[in-house]
Amino acid sequence: MKIRKINCPYCNVLMNYKGTKRIQLGKSGVIFEHIDQWLSGALTASIYECPECGKLEFFRYRKAKKEK
Numbered sequence: 338m339k340i341r342k343i344n345c346p347y348c349n350v351l352m353n354y355k356g357t358k359r360i361q362l363g364k365s366g367v368i369f370e371h372i373d374q375w376l377s378g379a380l381t382a383s384i385y386e387c388p389e390c391g392k393l394e395f396f397r398y399r400k401a402k403k404e405k
């Protein structure tokens with residue numbers, strides 16, 4: 338997975354890539370409640386954090402699939 342360059346929408350500074358984490362849904366985190374509908378079980382996400390305000394940005398990790 339390529340690391341994206343993302344600017345914080347609030348501070349307009351480059352967000353730091355924090356790596357990918359596997360997140361269990363349903364047990365931890367109300368913030369993932371709204372995406373339960375397209376997920377089941379767990380999600381692997383790439384996480385970015387703003388060094389200024391601490392805003393977190395998540396991107397769902399997708400396994401590379403070869404297009405036919």
Ligand SMILES: [Zn+2]
Pocket residue numbers: 345346347348349387388389390391392
């Ligand atoms: Zn920020």
